[in-house]
Every structure is written in structure tokens, then in C-alpha cells.
Amino acid sequence: MSDYDVIVVGAGFGGPVAAKKCAEAGLSTLILERAAVPGEKVISSLTIPFYGFLFGPSWIRDGDPPIERPVSGIRNFFVKEGKTFAKDCSFRVPRPFGPRVSIGYTTYCRPFCTWLADRAVEAGAELRTSVTAVDVIKENGKVQGVVTDRGEELRSRMLLDSEGLQNLLGIKAGIRKRYLPEVVELCLLLDFEMPKEEIDRVCGYNLEYFWGMPEEEIIAPLGYGSAVYIFPYRESIHMTIGCFLKAEDEVAPAVRTLDAYYERFFQTDRWQSEYAPHTKLRARIWDTCPIYAGLHPEMREMPTFTDNMLLLGDAAGMEAAAIADGVPTAWFSAEIAADTTIEALKAGDTSADFLSRYDQRLRAHPLITALITDPHRRDLKYAAINVSEKEMRKRVHNGWGFGMMKHLTWPVTKAVVGSMWRKPSIPFRWMNMFNRYYKLYR
């Protein structure tokens, strides 16, 4: 006897999206979240790219999520001998379209995940916070639910695992392995308060990326070509560096003190003149992300389903190598997981055999495979170790500049055409969204 039709583990970015759809289909749905408040144990830079909103859940697109600022461009800077220069290989939605038409939106995880979880609860899902799923219940080799940290056994007909990259339940269920350190980045994030008018003046609606030539120019040698990324929020900025945990058989040389990470960058001219006088450090936090799981044959081939259980988002290796974003793919996989769950329960067949269609659908999605297997950003990271200036610029152009168009235009076009095929009026919704989000920001 099951307590629920569906148990969803994790109220981060993916979980609530799957839960809402299941609850709307009339399934009794429980979400378990280990944090006291959804999103307060999720750390992300965080710009959610436009395609997540356009091709993700319609209720996010047509709703009023707590976004911070539209982003309509990326400015790449190179740093040599403490001086920033060269803003070529930059990318911007031309005026008058930008910044109203954006390439993404910045946001904080806690309000955003709370907003998502609230929508799932409104749809009828039950949310339990401060509860950790510590193990799966297995009978005759099949997953039947979860055991909580309170020792409670909760049974469900389907288990949707959206616990993020640590994936402890996937490992306990016997279908996943620990992500290898070479596909995982450790990202140190700083949050600064900064007055809105200064952000408008310095960054406007652009993300700013800084490439050291070599990387030691701006950061302590973390190894493997790390850059500094600055994301403008409403009245604050996020600054991130990510470095591989391991590359070329060597564990990344760690910087023992937190300060050392950004010590060099704080000496650069642009930081000193434009940012330093107006910023105040508010938070220093970090997390890992499995950016290159899709590029690693062994990691990529790990199962995303077993009897009575589907994995989604980071837990299923959905982080996009293309531009290091994981939210859109978490949303796409969450919707597909919910659709598959609803069909399986209706058919009364939740066997691995039936659920294998989930994996086929993930692979057939116009964007997911393209995003998780795009190698340009990884090439760029390796390039930054020791290459000529010319090569470095070329790779920045391909990885983060206009060159991105080359490899992302086709999958995005496919997604656009597919959406219009299903619903010809969809471009009006999209324009409506850009306008409404812009107003929300204003």
C-alpha cells in the first residue's frame, strides 16, 4: 500500500516543476526538502537563460517569478599586467530590442525556489521542509519509496529524484555513481551590495567576464583556466570563479584561504576604479556543479531511471556544458519526468521497461543533448592554461561571444519551430513575457 502516488525529493529548481504537474494531474504528491526554506541550500550564480523561460514550464513564463535583472549581453575583458582591455568578442541584443528582449534573468535561489514550491503547493502538492530522505526503500530489488531522517518510511508508486548533483539517493538506489572529480567544478561565489545607479552605470544589463592571460593574472593559480564572472542583480552583484576539482590526473591545487581566490582580481584596474568604491561584501559561499557530466562518456551513460524511479536535473547529469547553466535543463527534464510519471501511473506500469521512454525523450529534446554535450566552454578552460593571446580570443569568442551563435542557433531554432508547430500563437506569449518581466524588474 502506498502513502503517495508520487514522492519528489528536493524543492530546488527542478523538483517543484515536476511536483506541480503531477499534482495537477490528480496524483497525490509529496515533496521532501532537507532545507527549512526551499532554495536556502541551493547556491548558484545565477543567470537563467532565456530558453529556460521560453521552452520551459508555461506557468513560469506566464507568471511573475522573483527575477532580479534582465541580462541582454556579455562583455568579455582580458587582463594582462593588472590592466583590463579589449572588449571585443562581446555579445549584446541590439537596441531597441535589448534589454527588454533578454538572453537571461538574474535571480536569488531562495526566493525563486520558494516561489516555485509555492506554486506546486497551490496545485495540491504537499511540501515537507527540514526533512531529508536518507535512503530508498527497496523490495525485491525495486524502489518503493524513501526513508526519512526521522526514520519514517514513506511509500510511493513513483519516486522522482531531484536532489541535485550529490545524488546520494541515486547512488543508494544502485543506479548512479559519484560524479568523477574531472566533471565537477567547485565554484566560489561572492555577493556584494552595490547601489542600483552604480550597477546601471558600470554593467547596465551585461554580464562581465574577465579572462586572465595567463589566469594567474587575476586569480591565484587554481589551474585549468578559470575566469571571474560578474552578474548584475537589482542592487547587488554576484561574482563567481569555478575550477575543476581535478584535471589531467591532478587534483586542482587548492587555495588554502578563501581570500586568495580573488586577491589578484581585486588589484585589476577595472575592479579598483569601477567596482571597489561602490561595493560591500555581503556573502561568501560555495558549491559544486557537475558541468561536464554530459561530455564524459561514462558519466553520461549512467541510467536516469529504474523501476518506479526517475532522476531529473543535476541528479540526472543535466547540467549544460555549453554555458554552465543547469536550471533550464532541470525544468525541461522535470516536465518530461512528470509527463512520463502520469502516463506510467495511468497505464499501471511503472517498470523500468515502461519508464525507458523517459530517457529516450530526454535524448530527443531539441535542446537538452545539444546543451549538455557542447565542448566549447571546456576547450576554453583548457585553452586558458597556456595559449597565445590570439587563440585565447578565438576560444572566448566561441565559448562566450558571438561564436556561441554558431553552435546554439540550430538547436534553439529547432525548439522555436517545434513550439510554433504545437502552438502557432506562441511568439505572442514570448513577447508578452519579455515585456512583463521587464516591467517586473522596473
Place this chain on the structure above:
Amino acid sequence: MDESLRQFEDIPGVVWVPPPEEFITVDRDACTGCGDCVRVCLASVFRLREGKAEVARLERCMECAACFFVCEPGAVDFQWPKFGTGYRSEWG
């Protein structure tokens, strides 16, 4: 602020609710003493003693699991802190 919450000066923007028990442990028999966990942890949670890693300052842990991913022999046992304890941050 709630008396039971912890903060650290070098990690602003985060508070910790003390967990009821240790959630990261090292299997001394499996540990080769390579020091990767010590190097990778930004909170300086680990230290090496007599050629083995040990968990020394778990109260600063950000639950990033870098130690778990990086330990080749799998000597780091990583679980979540229970009952909604551990770190909390508004700024992620």
C-alpha cells in the same frame, strides 16, 4: 539572533544550525593520506594526522561535497545533516 546559530567571520552571509551528529566521516582504513580532501575544502574542515585525514571543523561545512567527489578511494562518507540543520544562506 537565535543563540544556537553559528557564524564565522571569514564566511559572511551564512548561518549554521548545529547538526545533531557528524555527517561527514573518514574511513581511516580506506584513507591513503593523500591530502586531497584537505586541499580542496574551502572551509578547512579536514586535517591530516598521523598520515590519515580527519574531520576537524565540521561546524564550518557548506555541504558542497567536494571532499566526497575528490577522494579517490572513497574514504569520505558524506551524508546530509539531519532535520534541516547545517548551513543556511539567503544569498545563493
